[in-house]
Amino acid sequence: MIGRVIDVRSTTIRVALEVGARGFTKVGPDGLQTVGVVNSYITVPAGAHRVVGIVTAVYISGRQESKDRVELLSQDDTAAYELEATVVGRFEGDTFKSGLTGYPPLHAPVQAAAPLQVKNIFHPKGGPTLRIGTSAVATEQSVYLDANLLLGHHCAVVGSTGSGKSCTVTAIIDGLLDHAIPNGHIVIFDINGEYAQSFPASRGRGKKTRPLILGPRPGTSSGLFLPHWFMNNEEHLTLFRASEGVQAPVLQRSIADARVAGASTNTELLRLQNVLSSVAIIEGAFSNTRTGSDTSFAQLVGLQTLVDGQVSQTSACSAQWTQIKRILDVGIPQAGVQNVEWTPLTAPQRDVLARMFVKIRSHIQAALGILGMGSAHAAPDFDAPVYYSLQDLCDIFLPNRIQLEQSADNKIAGYVATLQMRLSRLLADGRYDFITRVEKHSDPLGSYLKALMGVDPTGGKSDSEWPAADAYRAQVATHGSGPSVTIFDLSLVANDVLENVTALLGRVLFDFAVRSDPRAEHPLLLVLEEAHRFIPSQRELSGSGSRSAAVFERIAKEGRKFGLSLLLASQRPSELSETVVAQCGTVIAHRLTHEADQSLLRHATALSSRALLDQLPSLAQQHALVTGVSTGVPVAVRVRDVDDPPKSDDPDFMSTWGDAEKLPGLADHIDQVVKDWQGDAPSN
Structure with a gap:
């Protein structure tokens, strides 16, 4: 026991620590335990169950002694040590369940969660799990998410630039690849051209998947085309x-x-x-x-x-x-x-x-x-x-x-x-x-959907009319038998038509899912990098909203039952559609410094998680708070390391500026960029 309950509220409990726990460690049956550290867990009996709380604050308060007592006391003797914890669930026997059925009484004994209990909290039972990383407090304890709940209820990964969002998205994909999923289908809308390098054919992730990169230069030769007649x-x-x-x-x-x-x-x-x-x-x-x-x-x-x-x-x-x-x-x-x-x-x-x-x-x-x-x-x-x-x-x-x-x-x-x-x-x-100028070819819609879902759009025919047949054959020569990963590299798509492209692609995928019979026969994960570009929160003066936002809001609200899941990544969640954020059952939040971004998450997450979000401005790189249906409790996690991360690292300015050998090649570099930029445009 580390203390007793002195205050009970609807979402929090307050605990007075015992003398032996004031050093913030205590020896118990399970060995030396950390006590009273923010993001650690405690348990308290409440009827037939034990309530679980996550520590959100630790206090030292002075204690008044009677005036007639004149003793020479140390600060430790005159101070009261307390902690505050947000209640997040309960143990029924050894099984952890979210939500409460009762509250602990005052003076109830409080214990630090034992390692086995922490493991049961972080390792959901009853279905396949996805290892996202390790606990920020108990570094030896891996944190797992319920894979079906993560995918079935959508997920948002948010955080400021450089906080580790893209690596977290990749870590989620790696967690899925830990399972044998040959019929898996992942489509990535990559607005910055970051993900192509994460699926090299000769490396681990590339060998486990069947990647298809479409782009970056728009056109049929690269596979990044979208026939206008697909539009509704x-x-x-x-x-x-x-x-x-x-x-x-x-x-x-x-x-x-x-x-x-x-x-x-x-x-x-x-x-x-x-x-x-x-x-x-x-x-x-x-x-x-x-x-x-x-x-x-x-x-x-x-x-x-x-x-x-x-x-x-x-x-x-x-x-x-x-x-x-x-x-x-x-x-x-x-x-x-x-x-x-x-x-x-x-x-x-x-x-x-x-x-x-x-x-x-x-x-x-x-x-x-x-x-x-x-x-x-x-x-x-x-x-x-x-x-x-x-x-x-x-x-x-x-x-x-x-x-x-x-x-x-x-x-x-x-x-x-x-x-x-x-x-x-x-x-x-x-x-x-x-x-606007995609030539007519046989079975255009069927071929297009097959390519997105990892099926050969050429039908194995050497004389296939599919416009991107050569690009497809060049990439699939090294494919294995893992899940399909289709990456739309949208980095060179004109900004004023980007929304039309993403809206059309999203709508085609949603219509395919809706029309599939039986329902959800081939589920698909749709990853949206820089999602605030596709699903903006702003509304036009006329009251009408973005066409792209309308499409993805419908997917967020209805896609789950048709087997279409969203994985969003954004550095500005306050610029995202609130409808979509509210539909994300799991939120993985990295460092966020803007008050509007923090406020949106507080309104979009469960009441018990809101106190934890105060940590967002101080989170270290690669650390995040995970809340939602896929995790038993809100948890501070260090996201797992990934090989071949997306190309989103901060540039090393000083090292590059200090490299004198790069300067002579600048002219050639500019010429190459200009040549690619102008394409086939005639020169004067």
């Missing part, structure tokens, strides 16, 4: 910044039109659009008071030729083409338009042509409906990941849809002009070619 409706609207009033509906129908054409032959569609274009040109000549007859004559001759050729072919819209031919055969002679320069169309000619065009447009609308592109017909699924050409969307389908909608509102073209400009600018920007 919301992602299209976000990337093109289409306003809700007019631009969004027009863009939606244009993309639906393009998907239909992309999924089948678009020859007939192009001819229908040609007819509409010729009609528009002739109608434009109606208001020309100086000329018009020659232009209209040429267009009518061309129309007649095009329609006659189409009628002779079998097509889905044969009946409509036949009707259009009959209209032209009757209407053109009645109009009597001559090939005469500088002659305007007469009123009777305009009247005949106008009535003819009304009938032609009605049949074109019917034909577009048959092809699935009519305004009055249901469009295909806006979210279906079906191929379409973004260039054709810009050049053909969007202008055609604008022309069709002009009949209802002649201001449509003006409303959509900025959208057309943004789309053209996006296509002209080579930084986005890895999204």
